[in-house]
Amino acid sequence: MGGHISMMYAALYPDDVQSLWLLDPGGIWSAPAGELREIIVKTGENPLMARSEDEFAKIFAFVMADPPFIPRPILNVMAQERIRNYELEKRIFKDLTADSAEKYVNGLKTPTLIVFGNRDRAINPATADILHKLMPRSEVIIMKGLGHLPMIEQPRQSADDYLKFRSGLDKAQ
DSSP states (O other): OHHHHHHHHHHHOGGGOSOEEEESOOOOTTSOOOHHHHHHHHHSOOTTOOSSHHHHHHHHHHHOSSOOOOOHHHHHHHHHHHHHTHHHHHHHHHHHTTSOSHHHHTTOOSOEEEEEETTOSSSOTTHHHHHHHHOTTEEEEEETTOOSOHHHHSHHHHHHHHHHHHHHHHHHO
16 A cells, blocks of 8 residues: 555655555556555455455465565564554554555656566555556656565565665656
8 A cells, every 4th residue: 555655645746755666556547456455455354454464464375475484473563553553553554555656656757666476466566557647757667576565575686676766766856
């Protein structure tokens, strides 16, 4: 939901946002459905929201193609905030899915780095090309063998790509 929220913020307050780093963002309804959308349509349940530690562990398995090892006790601690925020996340997701971000970001001139894992099961990676066409100052990176969270699956490469992108913006100014 973070990428969708970031795009909407940048569209509403373009003078406050110098650049965007979008990591597998949702909110583009003309993109082919990802597995997440198909599951929600079929079951009415969002597999990215957790009411228990076990559900949170399933989220990790769903969103990553190359997950790092995280001991279960640590994963359980990480789950606690998501479990506490379940109702809030549910409300935010409902609000976000009420409207596509496309009409808001169409023509947005904010320099944007769009990153997708080519094995993202949540959001179809074809979303990257659609966003790139909508946002005239965007660049796309498709990371091979990764899922929905490239910044967790390959943090060094994700950070290096972003720093290179930012460095190019600094030189252009």
